[in-house]
Amino acid sequence: MKKLLTVAFAAGLAAQIVSAPAQAADAETVFKFYCAQCHGLAGKGDGPNVTKDFPVSPRNFTDAAEMSKLSDADLRNVILDGGPAVSKSPMMPPWAKTLSDEEVDGLIGHLRMLCACEG
Amino acid sequence: MTLKRRDTNRETKMKRLLTTAIGAVGLLAMSSAAQADAAAGQAAFEANGCLDCHYTEGPAREKTIEDQLAKTGPELWYAGDKFVQDWLTAWLTVPAPIRPMKFNSLTEENPGDHPALSADDAASVSDYLMSLTSGVVESGTVKVKKNAKGRVIFSKKMPCSGCHQYTGRKGEPLGGNSGPSLAEAGKRLNPDWILAYLKQPETFKPVKMMPVFVGLLSDKDMANVASYVAYFGTK
Numbered sequence: 001m002k003k004l005l006t007v008a009f010a011a012g013l014a015a016q017i018v019s020a021p022a023q024a025a026d027a028e029t030v031f032k033f034y035c036a037q038c039h040g041l042a043g044k045g046d047g048p049n050v051t052k053d054f055p056v057s058p059r060n061f062t063d064a065a066e067m068s069k070l071s072d073a074d075l076r077n078v079i080l081d082g083g084p085a086v087s088k089s090p091m092m093p094p095w096a097k098t099l100s101d102e103e104v105d106g107l108i109g110h111l112r113m114l115c116a117c118e119g
Numbered sequence: 120m121t122l123k124r125r126d127t128n129r130e131t132k133m134k135r136l137l138t139t140a141i142g143a144v145g146l147l148a149m150s151s152a153a154q155a156d157a158a159a160g161q162a163a164f165e166a167n168g169c170l171d172c173h174y175t176e177g178p179a180r181e182k183t184i185e186d187q188l189a190k191t192g193p194e195l196w197y198a199g200d201k202f203v204q205d206w207l208t209a210w211l212t213v214p215a216p217i218r219p220m221k222f223n224s225l226t227e228e229n230p231g232d233h234p235a236l237s238a239d240d241a242a243s244v245s246d247y248l249m250s251l252t253s254g255v256v257e258s259g260t261v262k263v264k265k266n267a268k269g270r271v272i273f274s275k276k277m278p279c280s281g282c283h284q285y286t287g288r289k290g291e292p293l294g295g296n297s298g299p300s301l302a303e304a305g306k307r308l309n310p311d312w313i314l315a316y317l318k319q320p321e322t323f324k325p326v327k328m329m330p331v332f333v334g335l336l337s338d339k340d341m342a343n344v345a346s347y348v349a350y351f352g353t354k
Contacts, residue, residue, distance in 0.1 A: 037225060037297035047225060048225050090275065096335075097331040
């Protein structure tokens with residue numbers, strides 16, 4: 001019985017490991033397509049749009065100290081309604097009409113993975 | 120006197136008929152010449168391998184990010200809506216980069232390796248491309264001017280300048296790199312298409328890196344932005 005349980009547990013774990021990257025890849029694709037233009041492919045705030053003229057520094061998502069000050073609701077808010085909704089720069093676009101709810105959920109998960117932090 | 124007048128009337132009618140007939144023949148000849156040029160242009164387009172990177176039959180095919188990323192050049196099935204023909208003909212002979220970055224890349228700069236066409240091919244290919252339209256772009260909707268409201272939206276209220284290069288008030292280059300440059304947009308783009316693209320992006324580019332502004336900007340504000348962008352490079 002113990003053996004059976006162990007096998008079942010291991011199988012469950014393996015299934016989780018197998019299914020997890022598929023979800024992560026999807027959010028990563030979304031992140032790289034829309035967000036990386038300014039935030040960089042690795043989320044360090046260094047995308048190709050950040051030239052000397054760029055009026056602000058896009059958020060570095062790997063900065064756990066800064067990112068942990070923001071709740072998931074804060075992140076959702078700024079993604080959907082843009083920088084001005086949270087008194088930040090209009091350089092952060094409102095994505096409400098572009099992204100689906102699932103894509104926004106995925107992005108929040110991806111940001112938490114990048115900062116390795118919670119809100 | 121009466122007879123004379125009748126003769127004159129007959130003459131006038133005859134002249135009008137002749138003029139109309141000549142006009143109709145002329146128009147027919149012109150339109151078939153344009154068709155011939157477009158057909159020659161399509162042949163030149165295909166012979167030059169343009170279909171390797173550009174598709175020319177609408178409607179838009181992209182449904183997912185992967186579909187968009189699989190493309191190696193912009194779609195051209197509505198080129199006749201989008202471009203100014205004189206610009207297009209000249210550009211095809213000297214294709215200077217429009218995007219700072221390589222198409223679909225955030226890490227590689229545009230290598231500026233778009234093939235150049237001969238002057239003859241460029242003329243006929245441009246005739247062909249200008250014959251490709253979506254049928255949804257209304258003409259005469261945008262008045263091109265130094266639009267102050269458009270400028271404020273473009274560079275202050277909305278993030279347009281974050282991704283697109285443009286020309287500052289003193290002629291200086293400003294803006295980001297991930298989108299196509301708009302610095303000389305007025306020479307290149309049809310103002311009515313800019314507005315149509317903002318109003319119904321799903322028709323032209325259903326999957327793109329640029330945010331959808333429908334429902335965030337009014338039609339009037341979109342027209343102001345189109346007017347402002349189409350002014351770049353015209354004065």
